[in-house]
Amino acid sequence: MEIVAPPAPGKLEDLRRRFFATPLQAVMSLICLAIMAFIVWKLLTWAVFSAVFTTAGGPEACQAAAGACWSVIAARWRIILFGLYPYEEQWRSALACVAVVVMTVLSCIPAFWTGRRIALVWGIGTTVFYALMKGGMLGLPFVGEEAWGGLALTLFIFVTTCLIGFPLAICLALLRRSELPWISRTTGLIIDGVRSLPLISILFTFAIVLPFALPQWLQGDKLYRVILGSALFFSAYQAEIVRGGMQGVAKGQEEAAMALGMRYWQRIGRILLPQAMRNALPATINQFVISFKETSLVVIVGFFEILASGNAAYGTGEWRFAYVEVYAFIAFIYFVFVFSLSRYGAFLERRMSASER
Amino acid sequence: MSSLLRNQKVRNTLLQVLYVGSIAALVLAGVVIARRNLAEQGITSGFDFLFKSTGWDVNFTLLPATANDPYWWFFLIGITNTLFLGTVGLVLATIVGTIVGLARTSSNELAQLLGRTYVDIFRNIPLILQVFFWYALITHLPTPRAAHEAWGFLLTSRGLYIPFPNVRGVTMVLALFALIAAIALPVWLGRTSRLSQPVGGRHAIQFAVAAAALACAAIILAIGRLPDAPFIDFPALQGLNLRGGLRIPPEFSALAIAIAIYGGSYIAEIVRGGFKSVGKGQMEAALSLGLSPWRVFTLVRLPLALRAMLPILANQYVWLMKATTMGIAVGFTDFFMIVALTINHSGQTLEVIGILMAGFLAINLSLAALFNRLNKAIALKGNQLRG
Numbered sequence: 001m002e003i004v005a006p007p008a009p010g011k012l013e014d015l016r017r018r019f020f021a022t023p024l025q026a027v028m029s030l031i032c033l034a035i036m037a038f039i040v041w042k043l044l045t046w047a048v049f050s051a052v053f054t055t056a057g058g059p060e061a062c063q064a065a066a067g068a069c070w071s072v073i074a075a076r077w078r079i080i081l082f083g084l085y086p087y088e089e090q091w092r093s094a095l096a097c098v099a100v101v102v103m104t105v106l107s108c109i110p111a112f113w114t115g116r117r118i119a120l121v122w123g124i125g126t127t128v129f130y131a132l133m134k135g136g137m138l139g140l141p142f143v144g145e146e147a148w149g150g151l152a153l154t155l156f157i158f159v160t161t162c163l164i165g166f167p168l169a170i171c172l173a174l175l176r177r178s179e180l181p182w183i184s185r186t187t188g189l190i191i192d193g194v195r196s197l198p199l200i201s202i203l204f205t206f207a208i209v210l211p212f213a214l215p216q217w218l219q220g221d222k223l224y225r226v227i228l229g230s231a232l233f234f235s236a237y238q239a240e241i242v243r244g245g246m247q248g249v250a251k252g253q254e255e256a257a258m259a260l261g262m263r264y265w266q267r268i269g270r271i272l273l274p275q276a277m278r279n280a281l282p283a284t285i286n287q288f289v290i291s292f293k294e295t296s297l298v299v300i301v302g303f304f305e306i307l308a309s310g311n312a313a314y315g316t317g318e319w320r321f322a323y324v325e326v327y328a329f330i331a332f333i334y335f336v337f338v339f340s341l342s343r344y345g346a347f348l349e350r351r352m353s354a355s356e357r
Numbered sequence: 358m359s360s361l362l363r364n365q366k367v368r369n370t371l372l373q374v375l376y377v378g379s380i381a382a383l384v385l386a387g388v389v390i391a392r393r394n395l396a397e398q399g400i401t402s403g404f405d406f407l408f409k410s411t412g413w414d415v416n417f418t419l420l421p422a423t424a425n426d427p428y429w430w431f432f433l434i435g436i437t438n439t440l441f442l443g444t445v446g447l448v449l450a451t452i453v454g455t456i457v458g459l460a461r462t463s464s465n466e467l468a469q470l471l472g473r474t475y476v477d478i479f480r481n482i483p484l485i486l487q488v489f490f491w492y493a494l495i496t497h498l499p500t501p502r503a504a505h506e507a508w509g510f511l512l513t514s515r516g517l518y519i520p521f522p523n524v525r526g527v528t529m530v531l532a533l534f535a536l537i538a539a540i541a542l543p544v545w546l547g548r549t550s551r552l553s554q555p556v557g558g559r560h561a562i563q564f565a566v567a568a569a570a571l572a573c574a575a576i577i578l579a580i581g582r583l584p585d586a587p588f589i590d591f592p593a594l595q596g597l598n599l600r601g602g603l604r605i606p607p608e609f610s611a612l613a614i615a616i617a618i619y620g621g622s623y624i625a626e627i628v629r630g631g632f633k634s635v636g637k638g639q640m641e642a643a644l645s646l647g648l649s650p651w652r653v654f655t656l657v658r659l660p661l662a663l664r665a666m667l668p669i670l671a672n673q674y675v676w677l678m679k680a681t682t683m684g685i686a687v688g689f690t691d692f693f694m695i696v697a698l699t700i701n702h703s704g705q706t707l708e709v710i711g712i713l714m715a716g717f718l719a720i721n722l723s724l725a726a727l728f729n730r731l732n733k734a735i736a737l738k739g740n741q742l743r744g
Contacts, residue, residue, distance in 0.1 A: 193718075197713075209706050293483040334481065335478070
């Protein structure tokens, strides 16, 4: 007897099987569909159909409209993105942000994943960013850190946090794994102590309290103290991730390296760390995502980063009513950065689990 | 000397002494400099300031507070506020997370899509932005005169007003305990081996105990109600302001909503992971034993998923508890805000930072201990483990 494959289900049949297989399924599908339709309809009406897009009518025309008032973005986007940066120089701030994005994209490409190359990419990227922002050379007028703001400041804090925090995390992880009990215990105490505190309290301590405990010549700018605090926080979490990665490396690897006569730093740098970083990669990207979101907390110790500049954009004068639009705009910027980074992390995880199979 | 340095043991000891010593020296130097700087400003160190009165007011408190109360009382207020906000936030976030997580694991693709969209959106926007957003939204609500009203609830820019029983605070707490007992006792009775009756035949006892506890709660409320006032107090407009009911200040509701929505998106992922970790064979085995889908869920899927979730959930809860410190962004007087205010007003920087650290250490450690116990209690034991 010949066995014939059942005919492929048609479009309608497919739809019925997926969403209306049983009465319960059908009811659930309909409820979900109704919820979705309601949300999409409400959102579209607010954000598109009855929204105001041009600045022509000014705030008054906006306030009269039923929908979103996107003209506040059209009128105030420079404040939100660049903060107090001098108006004529804002192209530099924009270019600096592009440099950071390029740097991030480059460090996501596996060809750059050797210690030297990644250090090179981040070194050059940060230097370009800093030179563009600060100026004072190559004919660019000088702009001090106190005038930085908006997206560029957010990115600067994020990048420098990672740049200081990452090597520090590796140091802390190695110290915690040390065979000398006092060293590992002391480091463990520091890591656990930092991890048990909220980031805000650490930022606050570094910004406001630390100057009391430092001699005059060591105090530095408030911005750099806050970055140091945020880097310390980042490194405490990242150190645990790196340590977890190290624990995943088979003990035989290190013993074999020892048997070959490799010295401590060779063993660490060529055998242990590369494998540990590979194990820790998904968690590391997750940590980067989290710390990008957490840069927004510096608004509390008085920095003019993107959230604060957004508050200023609607907080003064005639745009007082348009807070939803401003927050939606900032949320969208954060969303683009954070979502793409976390999608990349998920992609990497899938790829790595596929290569291990 | 050089031969001594070549000795591994001596070198190790020296290294350790150097490391610990330099860290201790750093901390010590910081403390000494800070003390000198503070002394120059005329601030004496020590914890005597704790017993001076503060002279400021707080906008939200569960404990009675006046401006004459000493600093230590305000610290206590801060901690209870933090714990209260944290607990409310955690409960709400768990409810949101469970619903969204179940939607993501359901067999319905549309429900999955809804859940995924929710998680993707709210996970990727910083919590503090969400706090600012909800705070702005609530403070832009109409004034009390033009309040939105629904079922006795009033939405205004001064806060949310809800109907509330007209009883004393102590009574409220006692009644709450009775209510908790009404839920917990029957559950305990259904599991304990101290009763001689078989587990299946205890329904009558369970019902009786629950009814007794509920009756207790009702009696407590009836005794504790304030004389000559209606039992439930509805908020209503009187003159320019609202009177009666319970006012939930905008700061509190903004934080609670933000923590519920943001934390919910993380908990949803934990819930989904927990359910995904339950082996398919376990459910198939349960179904083939003839259990109904509901019993498969409550007796097999849920308990197994819960075991996988609990350790990660504990971390998330600790994180959310620490997130209450964002209250300072909108002016909610949590523990951290009291700390920051105290530093500004009294100048006792070092002592107060010490209190801050001790406070959060205590909160974190007790949460961790609680979850460790819970985890031990529900973990698979001995021969239950699958090979």
